[in-house]
Amino acid sequence: MKRDSRLSGVLHVLLHMAQQPGPFTSETLAKAMDTNPVVIRRIMAGLRDLGYVRSEKGHGGGWTLACDLSRVTLRDVYKALGSPALLAMANRTEAPGCLVEQAVNAALDQAFYDAEALLLARLGEVTLAMLSDDLRRRLGARKHRAISAHHP
Amino acid sequence: MKRDSRLSGVLHVLLHMAQQPGPFTSETLAKAMDTNPVVIRRIMAGLRDLGYVRSEKGHGGGWTLACDLSRVTLRDVYKALGSPALLAMANRTEAPGCLVEQAVNAALDQAFYDAEALLLARLGEVTLAMLSDDLRRRLGARKHRAISAHHP
DNA sequence: GTTTCATGTAACTTTATATGTTACATGATG
DNA sequence: CATCATGTAACATATAAAGTTACATGAAAC
Structure with missing residues (x-):
């Protein structure tokens, strides 16, 4: 399978x-991500349904953030995508x-379950605000390096 | 991607x-798993290279276990398959x-890495002998239930 | 030694899923 | 009413697992 990105x-879009203040059109966002506007609409649909973002049609329309970034975790975003499969591996047949097969599944399921639970827990620990702060730090660091280069 | 089984x-094959003592032909094993002999040979190739199983051509040939089941873990078997991807998700672009993108990747990589490490650790805790013992228990339980049904 | 059996492997097909694209309907703004 | 932007279906492409076919290689039986 192709891996899910x-x-x-x-x-990336949310960050x-x-x-900067919006709204942003699907086309703008698509260009920033080097992809297609329809792809943007597709991955944003779930977030809109949950109220994390809003979308407006027509002139001046586009996408806007509609949530408190410090209250939305990566796990929430994952769920908004429809909770796609986390693991690349699966049992040959369920039940x-x-x-x-039952003995094999029992052993693998235990390992799979634990790994999925940990991944979800880790995603639940990170808020969009934390990501955004990290990004600002990175942007600041770059600016600082540029200044240092001019005044060594 | 289709999920990897x-x-x-x-x-399933190893169990x-x-x-029972071998050897087993690819065709026999394929029938037990409802698949194709070539698929069996394919997934067994890595195990043969690592010495976990042996294969013989010609009359009376086939596959034989060639390792101490209590010293081979599910993680070893996983590595023998070529260590395929564990997670269904991945970053859009690396580096x-x-x-x-860097900020997003940093956050996700941390979660991904932890989940993969846990999964590998769990797989490393289970030996083929443990799986086989569990299977025998299940077989015994079924027989016992059958007897109970006859003599309630 | 020839036939039969079994693996080894390349090449191709099928299937599932993510991603990319086109087309068009819907609704809002100027 | 023309333009812009989303919403969505339909179709195309890409990737990887799984299934299949074909044939070469080597071992055992006769």
């Missing part, structure tokens, strides 16, 4: 939006009649 | 083999120039 993508 | 599949 929707979470990565939608976070861009958090850097098999074969006892061999 | 090779680990599940190869464990079948542990239940991006864009600072936004």
Whole structure:
């Protein structure tokens, strides 16, 4: 399977939006991410349904942040995407009649469950505000380096 | 991407083999797993290279276990498959120039890394012998239930 | 030694899923 | 009413697993 980069993508969009006031058209956002406007609308649809962002049609329309970034975690964003599969691996068959398969599944399921739970927990620890702050730090660091270069 | 069931599949094969002396032809194993002999050979190739199983050509040939099941973990088997991707999600781009992307990646990488490490650790805790013992327990329980049904 | 059996492997097909694209309907603004 | 922007369906492309076919290689049986 191709690996899923929707979470990565939608976070990229949200962080861009958090850097300056909107609204932003799908086309603008698509250019910043080097992709297609429809892809933007697609990954943003779930966030709109949950009220994290708003979208307006017509002149001056586009996407706007509509939530407190310090109250939305990466896990919330993940859920807004529809909670796609986290692990690349899966059991051959779920609920098999074969006892061999049952024994294998029991062992793997335990490991899979733990890993998924940890991943979700980690995503739940990071808010969009924390990400945005980190980004500002990185932007500041770059500016500082530029200044240092001019005045060594 | 389609989700990867090779680990599940190869464990199924190994457990079948542990239940009775071999050798087993790819065709026999394929029938037990409702798949194709070539698929069996494919997923077994890595295990053969690492010496976990042996394969013989010609009459009376086939696959044989060639390791101490109590010393091979599910993690070892996973590595024998070539260590395929564990997570279904990934960053849009690795090592991006864009600072936004860097901030997103930094946050996700941390979560991804922790989840992968835990999954590998869990797989490393389970040996093939443990799986095989569990299977025997299940087989015993079924037999016991059958007897109970006859003599309630 | 020839036949039969089994693996080894390349090449191709199929399937599932994410991503990219086109087309057009819907609604808001000027 | 013309323009802009989203909403969405439909279709195309890309990637990777799984399934299939074909054939070469080597071992055992006869």
